[in-house]
Amino acid sequence: MIELKNVTKQYPGQPHPAVDSLTLTVPEGEICVLVGPSGCGKSTTLRMINRMIEPSAGSITINGQSVMNNDPDHLRMGIGYVIQQIGLLPHRTIAENIAIVPRLYKWPKEKIVRRVDELLVMMGLDPEKTRSKYPSQLSGGQMQRVGVARAMAVDPPIMLMDEPFGAVDPIARTHLQDEFLRLQKEIRKTIVFVTHDINEAIKMGDKIAIFGEGKLVQFGTPEEVLTNPANEFVENFIGYDRIVKKLFLYQVQEAYRPAVCRLRPEEIGNALSKMLAEKAEVAFVLNEADKPCGYLTREELEQEETARDADGLQKLAARRSKAFVQTTTPLPDALSVMLEYDAEYVGVLKNGLLEGVMSFKDIRRHVYRREGE
Amino acid sequence: MKMSWERFQIALFEKAPEAVLTHLLIVVITVALAILISVPLGVLLTRPRYRKFGVVALNILNILNAIPGMAVIALALPILGLGIKPAVVALLFQSLLPIVRNTIAGLLEVSADVKEAAAGMGMNQRQILLEVEMPLAMPIILSGIRTSTVYVVSVGTLAALIGAGGLGNMIIGGLALFMPEYLIVGAGLGAIMSIFFDRALSYLEYKITPPGVRAN
Ligand SMILES: Nc1ncnc2c1ncn2[C@@H]1O[C@H](COP(=O)(O)OP(=O)(O)OP(=O)(O)O)[C@@H](O)[C@H]1O
Numbered sequence: 294m295i296e297l298k299n300v301t302k303q304y305p306g307q308p309h310p311a312v313d314s315l316t317l318t319v320p321e322g323e324i325c326v327l328v329g330p331s332g333c334g335k336s337t338t339l340r341m342i343n344r345m346i347e348p349s350a351g352s353i354t355i356n357g358q359s360v361m362n363n364d365p366d367h368l369r370m371g372i373g374y375v376i377q378q379i380g381l382l383p384h385r386t387i388a389e390n391i392a393i394v395p396r397l398y399k400w401p402k403e404k405i406v407r408r409v410d411e412l413l414v415m416m417g418l419d420p421e422k423t424r425s426k427y428p429s430q431l432s433g434g435q436m437q438r439v440g441v442a443r444a445m446a447v448d449p450p451i452m453l454m455d456e457p458f459g460a461v462d463p464i465a466r467t468h469l470q471d472e473f474l475r476l477q478k479e480i481r482k483t484i485v486f487v488t489h490d491i492n493e494a495i496k497m498g499d500k501i502a503i504f505g506e507g508k509l510v511q512f513g514t515p516e517e518v519l520t521n522p523a524n525e526f527v528e529n530f531i532g533y534d535r536i537v538k539k540l541f542l543y544q545v546q547e548a549y550r551p552a553v554c555r556l557r558p559e560e561i562g563n564a565l566s567k568m569l570a571e572k573a574e575v576a577f578v579l580n581e582a583d584k585p586c587g588y589l590t591r592e593e594l595e596q597e598e599t600a601r602d603a604d605g606l607q608k609l610a611a612r613r614s615k616a617f618v619q620t621t622t623p624l625p626d627a628l629s630v631m632l633e634y635d636a637e638y639v640g641v642l643k644n645g646l647l648e649g650v651m652s653f654k655d656i657r658r659h660v661y662r663r664e665g666e
Numbered sequence: 667m668k669m670s671w672e673r674f675q676i677a678l679f680e681k682a683p684e685a686v687l688t689h690l691l692i693v694v695i696t697v698a699l700a701i702l703i704s705v706p707l708g709v710l711l712t713r714p715r716y717r718k719f720g721v722v723a724l725n726i727l728n729i730l731n732a733i734p735g736m737a738v739i740a741l742a743l744p745i746l747g748l749g750i751k752p753a754v755v756a757l758l759f760q761s762l763l764p765i766v767r768n769t770i771a772g773l774l775e776v777s778a779d780v781k782e783a784a785a786g787m788g789m790n791q792r793q794i795l796l797e798v799e800m801p802l803a804m805p806i807i808l809s810g811i812r813t814s815t816v817y818v819v820s821v822g823t824l825a826a827l828i829g830a831g832g833l834g835n836m837i838i839g840g841l842a843l844f845m846p847e848y849l850i851v852g853a854g855l856g857a858i859m860s861i862f863f864d865r866a867l868s869y870l871e872y873k874i875t876p877p878g879v880r881a882n
């Protein structure tokens with residue numbers, strides 16, 4: 294656990310403190326994202342935690358121990374640090390770069406070699422190809438992966454990450470974020486993560502700390518922040534698409550309805566009567582193996598019943614053969630599926646079997662309910 | 667002036683070997699001392715605590731460098747007397763600047779990000795200097811050493827004026843005695859020595875530049 298109490302940093306010759314009386318607690322095993330516009334003191338805050346900068350006032354403790362009681366070099370060896378500019382040593386190979394902290398800890402050679410390969414694999418890099426390259430031979434995204442691997446080398450319980458995915462294109466960034474979140478589920482480190490991108494903050498943070506000009510403006514879970522922005526500054530920082538951003542916090546499993554009308558191949562002829570009996574708006578057509586292959590709505594059936602035979606209905610249903618999502622699909626992706634296939638409904642799958650149904654109305658209702666809280 | 671093949675042979679095979687050795691001795695001792703003084707001085711002048719003296723020190727050295735080599739040698743005579751020792755001291759003055767300057771430039775050129783990362787991982791100041799800053803600055807420092815060495819080889823010929831010997835002896839002797847053979851051999855060998863050191867140190871510079879940092 295990292296605790297900052299009334300921490301202030303006044304750089305000499307600056308009119309205002311870069312960080313002003315900041316109080317913040319980062320619980321064990323969580324990612325706390327510091328987010329805010331450029332120059333609002335995020336990096337300064339981060340660098341005070343590992344004493345790259347000394348605070349002008351206030352106290353910083355890690356697990357109850359003041360950082361000031363520890364020798365700075367020793368303190369830093371125990372904290373993973375990813376700097377904003379990556380900062381790989383250009384004259385050292387990738388393997389040597391990752392091995393820096395293990396070497397400071399005087400790990401035996403074989404252990405370092407093993408750990409380097411392990412980390413490269415963990416970060417999605419091929420050890421054979423990467424190990425003996427120099428930083429200048431890597432792409433920006435690869436360098437950032439190495440920067441993160443280097444910070445994790447001795448498996449420190451605490452990591453400070455300053456825009457660790459800042460220097461890559463959006464696609465690579467999304468990929469790195471996903472991978473890192475998956476990893477974090479296993480390694481459960483206490484992480485202070487800096488970004489100026491609110492979307493990244495929402496995605497990565499267990500908690501978000503929104504900074505404005507050196508002051509903490511709002512602190513809370515992404516949902517709290519998106520539901521109740523503390524003031525106009527936060528509102529503006531989040532942007533007009535607040536609700537759409539909020540959608541990213543939810544998955545299909547929170548919004549779908551498990552009750553669903555299923556039509557076996559032989560039942561397709563009397564689909565309408567089955568739906569009326571089950572009071573269903575929509576019915577999913579299953580194949581012989583019980584796999585859903587599309588759906589029919591009551592509206593369609595009421596209009597077309599006389600015009601189509603079983604075959605025609607099968608074909609109509611098959612037009613929505615791709616309108617399916619998983620229970621773990623984020624709501625924006627489900628929405629995107631609906632728009633893409635012009636489908637009012639999507640089928641919800643779990644392990645390949647039909648689990649339920651979700652309509653656009655269900656999404657609306659879910660978001661509205663979460664707004665009221 | 668009439669050239670004689672016989673005198674040329676005497677100059678080359680009897681006089682030159684000793685002159686070359688003496689000259690080499692002067693160059694090696696001077697440059698070695700210059701490195702021992704300049705590199706630590708350059709390092710010191712880039713440490714935060716002494717950085718404010720950096721500009722002053724460079725200015726002083728610049729002034730020292732502006733004095734013609736001939737004048738320094740001439741001044742050394744009344745103060746230090748005759749021989750190799752005063753010659754080395756005189757040459758030393760002016761060989762310091764390129765090395766100090768390049769050491770400072772090289773160290774300041776090391777990117778702040780790299781130093782921040784190194785410190786952030788818990789490397790101490792000594793480790794950062796020896797494992798990060800020096801290796802990255804080394805090509806530039808070596809280029810300063812090369813400039814100094816070539817300088818000492820050429821101005822070292824003037825050392826003969828205060829009795830230090832070396833190739834200068836042959837040049838000055840050749841002039842005084844109207845013996846162009848001595849002049850040609852002395853000057854020629856001086857030029858060859860200059861080129862040799864220049865090429866050798868260039869090669870070393872290339873070899874010592876870490877592969878990750880080499881251009882292309
Ligand atoms: N060494 C320094 N000396 C003086 N002022 C500084 C120093 N470092 C930062 N500042 C100032 O302190 C303020 C906060 O800087 P900081 O680097 O913490 O911002 P940041 O939130 O990380 O911004 P960015 O998103 O651009 O990285 C800025 O106004 C900056 O100009």
Ligand SMILES: [Mg+2]
Binds near residue numbers: 377
């Ligand atoms: Mg910053």
